[in-house]
Amino acid sequence: MIELKDLSRRFQVGEQLVKALDAVDLAIGDGEYVSIMGPSGSGKSTLLNIIGLLDRPTSGEYLLDGRGTTSLDDDELAHVRARKIGFIFQSFHLVPRLTAFENVELPMVLAGTAPAERRRRADAMLASLNLTDRAEHRPDQLSGGQRQRVAIARAMVMEPTVLLADEPTGNLDHVSGADVLAALEGLNSRGITLLVVTHDDEVAARARRHVRMRDGRIVADGSSPGQPP
């Protein structure tokens, strides 16, 4: 359960105060599938970063599963992030030196999970995304679609409740993009809350709920395909 109450995020850019998020109220229930659309600079990435606990709001309240997050320190935020939130990025962000398997293993390495347990979980995760035969390949030996699926496996291996995808198909061709979306939707159907930030109407249309942003505000929020107001 994600609850944002009167949440603002302001940046100081030179002499100008930029309102990336301006008094946003938003509630997303467990297991929802939400698309977030809007022009560049509308604040959708900032929204995603704040939900993902990578950024802090300037004012307002953010409750994750009923608990306030604004008073947590950096280490506590890292801990919550590791266990509740998975990230998918447009540019995959795989560590180039590490194999697919090692990339998937990385969150568990950081969490200090025992090696045997890591192997079991990473293998299962790769298998569920049809990547078993790619486990020992490095990112530069994988196709774009495969890379993004490795990234999904990595995001899911700690069994988070929320999956945040920032333009997950932005660097992919149509077929691989569809693959990746299918994988994400498969996870959503098993109860993961899925938030997808995208420019692509086609991608956004697949979500069940559509949030549209402009100038740091939510201008539309509905369960039908979003229309410009």
Added chain:
Amino acid sequence: MRFGDLLHLATESLVRARLRSIMMRLAMAIGVAAVVVLTSLGEGARRYVTGEFQALGTELLIVLPGRSETTGVQPGMFAGETPRDLTLDDARSLLRIPGVARIAPLVIGSVPVAAGELTREVPVVGSNSDFLAVRNLSMAQGSFLPPGELDRDLAVCVLGSKVRSELFPRGPAVGATVRIGDRRFRVIGVLADTGRAIGFDLQELVIIPVSSAQQLFNTQSLFRIMIQATSREAMPRVREAVRAMLKERHQGEEDVTVITQDAVLATFNRIFTALTLTLAGIASISLAVAGILIMNVMLVAVSQRTAEVGLMKALGARGRQITAIFLTEAVLLSIVGALGGLVIGFVADAIVSRFYPTLPLGPPPWAVVLAVLIAVASGVVFGLLPARRAARLDPVVALAGRR
């Protein structure tokens, strides 16, 4: 995060970033190698000099004219009085001191030595039969100066091996006649090749009886008197007795210096240890430079891997873990570099030893340990700043820096 995983992550990134890590390892290796080689040279020089002195025998006392201590103004200094000469009588008197085994008076000069058409300018030493034992020499052919009274000016001489081969390239030397200055001497022996000494090369030497040398050089004074004590324990006593005896003979004036091998040895030890320390200090500078290079390269690594740091944070890494990852890399690099430096240093040592076999090279253990410790420490110190910088990166900004 487990320590094994930390090491694995660090090695992984070092293996992948080959050029970067090779450069850093090289810098560290050169630093450590410099310490090893330079201290080894200093230590080698010390051991060489020590060895030379010990070859002379440790029961040796040397009397030289004039006081070398510089405590205050000596009487007679302003009167223009030179120190009294050491004479053959002085030398003879020393034999009466208990604890003195042998004495060898010494007169040294350089004159042309000729055999037939061949002439060489070599140092000519005037001494007595005990010189052989005092200086630990041995004969290759013939016999040394015959024992007898110090003032017997026999016209005989002993040649160093090199002088022999130069003056008598063919045919036997023993029994032949050489001309030293304007006098003729019969060759009665040739020194063996063994025996080294500070000051002059025994192979390039002609030895004649001391009184013959005094006539040749037209002098009454001695250059040195070498005294061999019966034992090491007797040396302090002998030293005092020699001083007292010569003071008495020189009308109460203490105008000679008595030095012992031990004292000279201790002095040289101090000098060369200081030299080694200085060299170690100079070499340490290159270690510090290597440390700064590590910092630079790690800073570049951090900025190259900004996105990765952002990702790690997104995956739930705490700041301390990021610091640990980068610090481990820096320290691993310096350890590998230091070990490489040890190898380079010892190989260089071995090569130098091959060209200068007489120099007993070998770095002192403390220098080796210190070099490695400083290398690792500089990895920690200079790795810390980049690692902290990485840990402080804002994950949002870091992730936006796309690669």
